[in-house]
Amino acid sequence: VDESVPPETLESRTLDGLAKYIKEGRAKRIVVMTGAGISTSAGIPDFRSPDTGLYANLARLNLPYAEAVFDISFFRENPLPFYTLAHELYPGKYRPTVTHSFIRLLHDKGHLLKLFTQNIDCLEREAGVPGTKIIEAHGSFARQSCIECKASYPDEDMKQHIAAQTIPRCLRESCGGLVKPEIVFFGEQLPAEFFMSRGLPAQADLCIVLGTSLTVQPFASLPSMCSEGTPRLLINQEVVGGLGSRPDDVLLIGDCDTGVRRLADACGWRDELETLWANT
Numbered sequence: 001v002d003e004s005v006p007p008e009t010l011e012s013r014t015l016d017g018l019a020k021y022i023k024e025g026r027a028k029r030i031v032v033m034t035g036a037g038i039s040t041s042a043g044i045p046d047f048r049s050p051d052t053g054l055y056a057n058l059a060r061l062n063l064p065y066a067e068a069v070f071d072i073s074f075f076r077e078n079p080l081p082f083y084t085l086a087h088e089l090y091p092g093k094y095r096p097t098v099t100h101s102f103i104r105l106l107h108d109k110g111h112l113l114k115l116f117t118q119n120i121d122c123l124e125r126e127a128g129v130p131g132t133k134i135i136e137a138h139g140s141f142a143r144q145s146c147i148e149c150k151a152s153y154p155d156e157d158m159k160q161h162i163a164a165q166t167i168p169r170c171l172r173e174s175c176g177g178l179v180k181p182e183i184v185f186f187g188e189q190l191p192a193e194f195f196m197s198r199g200l201p202a203q204a205d206l207c208i209v210l211g212t213s214l215t216v217q218p219f220a221s222l223p224s225m226c227s228e229g230t231p232r233l234l235i236n237q238e239v240v241g242g243l244g245s246r247p248d249d250v251l252l253i254g255d256c257d258t259g260v261r262r263l264a265d266a267c268g269w270r271d272e273l274e275t276l277w278a279n280t
């Protein structure tokens, strides 16, 4: 980070500078962008963290390469690794983190324009962020359908298959194709709502990026779509996606939960945040 370049919008390029901007009521259209790192403290491994990430632990699935588990061509040949993983990731087992509650708090305060998430764990919804505010860029486990005829498949049957780690097949007799949750695999198109909402970062007055390596396109380009002069905050274990390169970028390198608590403290929202989280 080149600290010699003075900020354009913030008074100072620090957490306090950012908190002041928020407290002055200048952050009314916040766009939040999240990834697997906001759910690791809930117990869900991310992909890319060394040692603990899913990719580091996929050896037992005998994959030709780690990303194959989410590759649509590989899935057609061998859907079992995906269903082994789905069993681990399936919603219902995990509780939202304080970071998820922080996003909910932004919504409750009327500051959240949109949440773009790459996560498929549905924890943002469980934390009480309304579905209308969320763009699930990589889909979710909320629905499932046949990959051949696209017929939808019942939730209850899906739950049973996930629990048993067995492979669901299309119920239409003439089809019998593989059924897959509507999460976006490599080689598949992102949902239309992602493309329809891609203009929103340009309208934001604050961008908050949380727990993502920003390596998967086109999601990874979202922070660069914010206007120059719009403050961008990154809370992540590592610097990613060129954040820090603009004069109003603020970096909190470390754990997400610690970072959002520090921001809540600086804004005077800490008690509210903890109460909200405790009641989730």
Ligand code: CNA
Pocket (backbone or CB within 6 Å): 034, 035, 036, 037, 038, 039, 040, 041, 044, 045, 046, 047, 048, 049, 053, 054, 118, 119, 120, 121, 122, 138, 211, 212, 213, 214, 215, 216, 235, 236, 237, 238, 240, 254, 255, 256, 257
């Ligand atoms: P990733 O590539 O695994 O990156 C995670 C990032 O978060 C890395 O930069 C880590 O350093 C950072 N990180 C991990 N833990 C923390 C923490 N506690 N505090 C702060 N930073 C942390 O994951 P991305 O989301 O960037 O990659 C995109 C993929 C991952 C999407 O397609 C997701 O569907 C997919 N994914 C989702 C989940 C989930 O839904 N919870 C889990 C695993 C993977």
